[in-house]
Amino acid sequence: MRFLDLLVMSVNNLRRRKLRTALTVLGVIVGTASIVVMMSLGIGMSEMQMELMESYGSMTAINVYCDTYSQPEGSQEPVYMTDEVIEQFRRMDYVDGVSPLLNVGVMMRQGQYTANYVNLVGVTEDYMKQITVGEGRYPKMDGSEVELLFGNMVLQNFSNGKRGSSYYETGELPDVDLMGKPIFVIYDMDAYYQSMNGGTGADGTAVKPPKKYLVPVAGIVAGGENEYNQYSWEVYTDLEALKAQLKKIFKKNPIPGQPTNKKGKPYSYFIYSNAVVYVDSIDHVKEVQTAISDMGFQASSNSEWMEQNKKQSQMTQMVLGGIGAVSLFVAAIGIANTMMMSIYERTKEIGVMKVLGCDMGNIRNMFLMESGFIGLMGGVIGLALSYSLSYLMNHLPAVTQMMMGMGGMDGSISRIPPWLAGAALIFAVVVGMVAGFFPAVKAMKLSALSAIRNE
Amino acid sequence: MAEEAEKKKESPIIQVKNLYKIYRVGESKVYALNGVDFSLRRGEFCAVVGPSGSGKSTLLNMMAGLEKPSKGEIVIAGTHIERMTEKELVTFRRENVGFIFQSYNLLKTMNAVENVALPLSFRGVPKKERLEMARKYLKLVGLEKQMDHMANEMSGGQQQRVGIARALVVNPRIIFADEPTGNLDSKTTKDVLKLMRQIVRKRKQTLIMVTHDNYLAGFADKQIHIVDGKILKIEEQHHEDEEEL
Ligand SMILES: Nc1ncnc2c1ncn2[C@@H]1O[C@H](COP(=O)(O)OP(=O)(O)O)[C@@H](O)[C@H]1O
Ligand SMILES: [Mg+2]
Numbered sequence: 001m002r003f004l005d006l007l008v009m010s011v012n013n014l015r016r017r018k019l020r021t022a023l024t025v026l027g028v029i030v031g032t033a034s035i036v037v038m039m040s041l042g043i044g045m046s047e048m049q050m051e052l053m054e055s056y057g058s059m060t061a062i063n064v065y066c067d068t069y070s071q072p073e074g075s076q077e078p079v080y081m082t083d084e085v086i087e088q089f090r091r092m093d094y095v096d097g098v099s100p101l102l103n104v105g106v107m108m109r110q111g112q113y114t115a116n117y118v119n120l121v122g123v124t125e126d127y128m129k130q131i132t133v134g135e136g137r138y139p140k141m142d143g144s145e146v147e148l149l150f151g152n153m154v155l156q157n158f159s160n161g162k163r164g165s166s167y168y169e170t171g172e173l174p175d176v177d178l179m180g181k182p183i184f185v186i187y188d189m190d191a192y193y194q195s196m197n198g199g200t201g202a203d204g205t206a207v208k209p210p211k212k213y214l215v216p217v218a219g220i221v222a223g224g225e226n227e228y229n230q231y232s233w234e235v236y237t238d239l240e241a242l243k244a245q246l247k248k249i250f251k252k253n254p255i256p257g258q259p260t261n262k263k264g265k266p267y268s269y270f271i272y273s274n275a276v277v278y279v280d281s282i283d284h285v286k287e288v289q290t291a292i293s294d295m296g297f298q299a300s301s302n303s304e305w306m307e308q309n310k311k312q313s314q315m316t317q318m319v320l321g322g323i324g325a326v327s328l329f330v331a332a333i334g335i336a337n338t339m340m341m342s343i344y345e346r347t348k349e350i351g352v353m354k355v356l357g358c359d360m361g362n363i364r365n366m367f368l369m370e371s372g373f374i375g376l377m378g379g380v381i382g383l384a385l386s387y388s389l390s391y392l393m394n395h396l397p398a399v400t401q402m403m404m405g406m407g408g409m410d411g412s413i414s415r416i417p418p419w420l421a422g423a424a425l426i427f428a429v430v431v432g433m434v435a436g437f438f439p440a441v442k443a444m445k446l447s448a449l450s451a452i453r454n455e
Numbered sequence: 456m457a458e459e460a461e462k463k464k465e466s467p468i469i470q471v472k473n474l475y476k477i478y479r480v481g482e483s484k485v486y487a488l489n490g491v492d493f494s495l496r497r498g499e500f501c502a503v504v505g506p507s508g509s510g511k512s513t514l515l516n517m518m519a520g521l522e523k524p525s526k527g528e529i530v531i532a533g534t535h536i537e538r539m540t541e542k543e544l545v546t547f548r549r550e551n552v553g554f555i556f557q558s559y560n561l562l563k564t565m566n567a568v569e570n571v572a573l574p575l576s577f578r579g580v581p582k583k584e585r586l587e588m589a590r591k592y593l594k595l596v597g598l599e600k601q602m603d604h605m606a607n608e609m610s611g612g613q614q615q616r617v618g619i620a621r622a623l624v625v626n627p628r629i630i631f632a633d634e635p636t637g638n639l640d641s642k643t644t645k646d647v648l649k650l651m652r653q654i655v656r657k658r659k660q661t662l663i664m665v666t667h668d669n670y671l672a673g674f675a676d677k678q679i680h681i682v683d684g685k686i687l688k689i690e691e692q693h694h695e696d697e698e699e700l
Contacts, residue, residue, distance in 0.1 A: 005576045070600050118506065231662055352560045356621070357549025358577045360542055 001362045010369040013342070016383050017054075023372065024331075024338040028378020029385060030427055031328030036386035036416060038426045043394075046313030047088060051310070051411060053302055057206060059282055062274040062289050064089070065298040079296045080259070080271040090276050092291060094284035097126030100272035102239055104151050104246065104257060107186040107350035108158070109212070111176045115157035118229055120148075121234045122242030131231050136179055136219025143240030150178055152223040153232040184212040190256065211249070243270055264397040282306075299388070328428075331378065332435040339371050339439035346443075347450055352446035367440035368433050375432020379425045386424070390414040464536040467494035467532075468628065468661050469518065474527035476684075477514050489684035491527070495677070498659040500652055502668055502675035510684040511665040512633055518663065519552055519631045520544035532628065537602075549577055553622030555632035555651075559614040561606040561621075568602050570619045578625065579686060592620040596650060612643035619651060623660075630655065630665045636671065648674045652694070 014021045053059070066081040081100065089098045102122035108115040123233050125141045131149065139147035158174040159166035169174060186192050188210035195209040221231045254266040261267060277292065277299075279285045285303040292299040343350070350363060393399050395410040476488040487510045495501050504593075516522040518529055520536050529536050536547060553574075561570045568589045575585035593602055596616040601609055609617070610638070615617045615635060622630050632651070636644035652674055655662040664675065672678045676694065680687040 002578055002579050002581070005582070012564060235676075348560070349562055352556070352562070353552050353573075353577075354545060355519070355548065356574045356577065357545055357547055358550070359550070362577070450515060 001359065005311045006362060006366055007369060010366050010373060013346075014373060016369055017342070020338060020341070024334050024374050025378045025381070027331035027334040028328070028375055028432065029382040030176050031331035032379050032382025032428045033385040033389065034327045035066070035321060035324030036383060036420060037330050037389050037393075037414065038324040039317060039420055040386065040414040040416045042313065042316060042317035042320040043417065043420065045316065045410075046309070047415060048411050048413070050306075050310055051311065053306060054433060058278070059302050059306055060279045060285060062277040062279060062285060062292060062299050062301040063129075064277060064292055066273055066275075067298070080267075081275055081297065082269055082271060083274070085295075086275060089292065090296070092277075092288060093222070094280050094288055096280045097124075097278040098128030099124040099276050099278075100239065100270075101127070101274040101276065102242055102270060102272060103274065104187065104242070104255075105189060107189055107192060108235075108327070109184045109186070109264075110158070110176050110181055112161055113158040113176050114161045115159075118157055120242070121232050121236050121334055122239035123236055124239050128236065128238075130278075131236065132222040133219040134222030136217070139187065139218040139237055140241070141238045143238060143244065146213075146237050146245050147214075147218040147242045147252070149218055149236040151232045151234045151236075152221045152227065152229075153225060154235055155225065168263070171180045175193075180219060182214050183217055185215045186210055186212055187246065188256075188362060210268075213245075224418055242325055280444070315440045317328070327368065328431060332431045335371050335374055335432055335435035336439060338374070339436045340442075343439055343443045343446070347446060350446050351448045351450045354446070356431075364440045364444040367443050368436055371436020371440070372429050372433040374436075376425070376430040379428025382428065383418070383421055383424055386416060390416055463514070468497045469495040469562045469663075470528070470530040471514075471518070472528040474514070474517065474529065475525045476510070476517065476526045486684045488517075488524075491681075491684070491686055492530045493679055493686065493689060495661055495663070497661055498656070499664075500520075500655055500662045500664070501678050501679060502664050502666055502672035503681060504669060504672040505630055505681035505687075507667055509541055509681045511667070511681055513684075514681070515631055515633050515663065515665050519554065520547055547616070549574070551628045553625060553627035553630040555615070555618050555622045555630065555635045557634040557637040559611070559615055559618045559638075561607070561614055563606050566603050566605050566608070567598060567617045570606070570617055570659055571624050574625045576623060581665075588624055589620070592624045593617070595654065596620045597622070611638050612640075612647065615639060615643075615647055616650070619647070623654060626658075627660065629661045629663065632662065633666070644671065 050059075062341065064081065066079065083100075086098050086100050089095060100123075102120070104120045105117050106120045108118050128138055128141060128149070131138075133149065134152065136149075139149050155173055155176055155178070156167040158176050160174065191207050193208040194207040221229070223229055252266070254260055257273075258266060259271055277288060279288050282303065285301050289299045289301055289303070353363065354360070390412075393414045399413065468604050470638075471491055471493050474491040475486070478485040478487055489510075491514060491651070503514060505511050513522065517524050518531070518535075520539065524537050527537070531547075532551070534547075536544065539547060562573065565573065568586055571589035571592055572580075572582075572585040576582075580588075588604060590602060593599065593616075596619050598613060598620070601613055601617075606614060606617075606622070607632075613637075618635070623633075631649075636647055639647060648671060651662060651664075654660075663670075666672055668681050673692075676691060678690040678692075681691070
C-alpha cells in the first residue's frame with residue numbers, strides 16, 4: 001500500500017469519530033502544554049539566575065587576589081603579583097586574557113562638586129573590552145595618556161563641597177557634566193589633606209597643595225544611574241598610562257596602596273593586589289583556577305557557584321517536567337483507550353481488509369499513524385497553547401510584580417527555547433505512537449474469519 | 456469429445472486432498488470436515504451445496520486461507536497453502552483471490568467506487584488508475600448510476616453488485632463466494648448469479664460458491680454436495696451460454 005493512501009485512510013478514520021478524536025487530542029494538548037509550560041518556567045528561572053550571576057561578573061573570569069599586607073613573616077620572600085606573574089598567567093593554557101587591576105584612590109572635582117574618594121582602576125585591554133560603553137568611547141589604550149571611563153553610578157559620589165549636600169541626602173544627581181566639562185583629578189590625597197590641615201612634611205616644610213590634573217573623559221559605562229553592574233562604581237583607565245602618570249607624580253616616593261619592602265622603601269616595580277584572568281570556556285575555569293591557587297594566590301570564580309546552581313536548576317526542571325509528564329502519561333492512556341475502542345468498533349472492517357489482501361504491516365501502520373496523528377495534533381495545538389500561556393505569564397502584571405518581589409529579577413519567567421518546542425512535538429508524536437502500538441499490533445493480529453462470520 | 460479430453464489433461468487449479476477440520480467444543484470433537492477430496496479446473500463454476508452446518512463455509516474458508524486445516528492438503532496453482540504463514544496467505548489472497556461475502560461487507564465510510572478500488576490500493580495501484588478501473592467494473596455489473604452512493608444508500612442487490620465488482624477488479628484467478636445471494640430476493644438472486652457466471656466464464660476465472668439451495672447450485676457447472684463434512688456426490692452439467700442480461 002502506498003504511504004499516501006495509508007495516511008488518507010488513517011485521517012479519514014479519525015474524522016469519522018470527530019468528537020472522540022477531539023477529546024483524545026485534548027488530553028494530549030493538556031499534557032504537552034503542561035510539560036512545555038512547566039519546563040519553560042524551569043528554564044526561565046535558571047536562565048534568569050544565570051543572567052543575575054553574569055551581572056556579578058563573567059562566568060569565565062577568575063579573580064586573583066594577593067593580600068599585600070599579610071605576607072609571610074621572616075626570611076621568606078613575599079609572593080607578590082608583579083607584571084612578571086601576570087605574564088605567567090597569560091602564558092597558561094586556556095587563558096585568553098589577563099588584566100591586573102591597579103587600584104588608586106583619587107579625588108575628583110568639577111566646579112563646586114567634589115568626589116572625595118573615587119577608585120581609579122588601571123586595566124589592560126583584555127579587561128576594558130569586557131565593559132560595555134554607553135556614552136562616548138573606550139579610553140585610549142596605548143599608554144600615552146590617562147583617559148577615563150566612568151562607571152555609570154560614580155556620579156553619586158560627587159557632592160557639593162559648599163552646601164555639603166550629597167546624592168544620598170537629596171536623592172538628586174549632582175549637576176556634574178562628565179562628557180562636557182573638564183574633570184580634575186588629585187592623585188596625592190595624603191598631601192591634599194595635610195595641606196588642608198596645615199600639616200608639615202618629613203622635612204618640616206609646610207605641605208603644598210598637590211597638583212590637580214585635568215583628565216579627559218572618554219566615556220561612561222552603559223546603564224542608567226540606578227542600574228547596577230560590576231563596573232558601575234569604578235573609573236577605568238589604561239594601566240600603562242596610569243603607571244606612567246603615577247611614576248611621574250610620586251617619583252621616588254611610595255605610591256599610596258603599593259607595599260614597601262622591609263626597610264619601608266618602595267619597590268621599583270608595581271605590585272598588584274588584584275588581577276582578572278579570562279579563560280576561554282567555562283569548562284576550563286576550574287583547571288586554571290587550581291593552577292593559579294597552586295602558585296600561592298587566592299583565586300575565585302563564579303564557576304563553583306554556577307555549577308551548584310546548574311545542578312539545582314536541573315533538578316527544578318526535572319521536577320517541573322515530571323509534573324507535566326504525568327498529565328501526558330494520562331493522555332497516553334487516553335490514546336491507547338481510544339485506539340482500543342476504535343479497533344473493537346472496526347473489527348469487521350479490519351477483517352474484511354485482511355480477507356481482501358491488505359498486508360498485516362499496513363494495518364498496523366494505519367493504526368500507528370492514527371495514534372501518531374493524534375499525538376501530532378495534540379502536540380501542535382498544545383505547543384500553541386504553551387506559547388500563549390507563556391506570553392500571558394510574562395506579561396501579566398500580577399506575575400511581573402510577584403517576580404519583582406522575588407529578589408528583583410526581571411526578564412521573562414517562562415521561556416520556550418526552540419529545542420523545547422521541537423522536543424515537545426516529537427515527544428507528543430512518539431507518545432501517541434507508543435500508546436497506539438499495542439492496539440495496532442492487536443488490530444494486525446485480528447482474525448480475518450471474524451469478518452465473514454455473520455452475526 | 457475432443458474438447459472434453461483436453462479439459463482433463465489440463466492440470467487442476469485447486470486440489471483438495473483428504474481434508475479434515477476438527478473443532479474441539481469442550482470435551483467433544485466436531486468433525487466440520489471429515490475427509491474431503493476433489494479438484495477444480497481453471498474456469499470452472501463450482502457450487503458447494505449442503506444443509507446448514509454441513510461444513511461448506513469451513514471448506515471455503517480453508518481454501519481461501521482464512522483457516523488452517525486439521526489435516527490434509529490444499530494445493531492451489533501448484534502451491535500448498537496449508538503450509539503458508541498468515542503473512543504469506545494475505546499476499547496470496549491479494550494476488551490470486553477475490554472474495555464475495557454474504558453480507559456484502561462494504562466499508563461504510565466509502566462510496567461504491569472507493570469500495571471497489573480498495574483491493575487495488577492494497578496492491579499499491581495509484582489512485583487515479585484504480586478509480587478508473589473501479590468505474591469500469593461498476594459499469595460491468597450495471598451500476599453506472601450508483602457510483603458515488605455510499606453503502607447504506609443502495610439496495611441489497613446493488614450492494615452485492617458492488618461486492619462482485621470489488622472481487623473482480625483485481626482480476627483474480629479464483630473467486631470465492633459464501634452464500635452471495637443469501638440476503639437477496641429470488642429475482643435479484645437470479646440476476647446476480649447469471650451476471651457472475653457470465654463474467655467469470657468470459658474471463659476464464661474459477662468461481663466457487665457456497666449455497667444451501669439446490670436450485671441455485673443448478674447454475675453451476677459442477678456441484679459438490681456435502682453432508683456432515685463428507686462429500687455425498689459431485690454432479691457436473693453444462694450450461695449453454697444463455698441469453699444476454
Ligand atoms: N469455530 C468453530 N468452533 C466450533 N465449531 C465450529 C466452528 N465453526 C464451525 N463449527 C461447526 O462446524 C460445522 C460446520 O460449520 P459451517 O462450515 O459453518 O457450516 P455451513 O457453512 O455448512 O452452514 C458446524 O457444525 C459448526 O457448528
Ligand atoms: Mg455457512
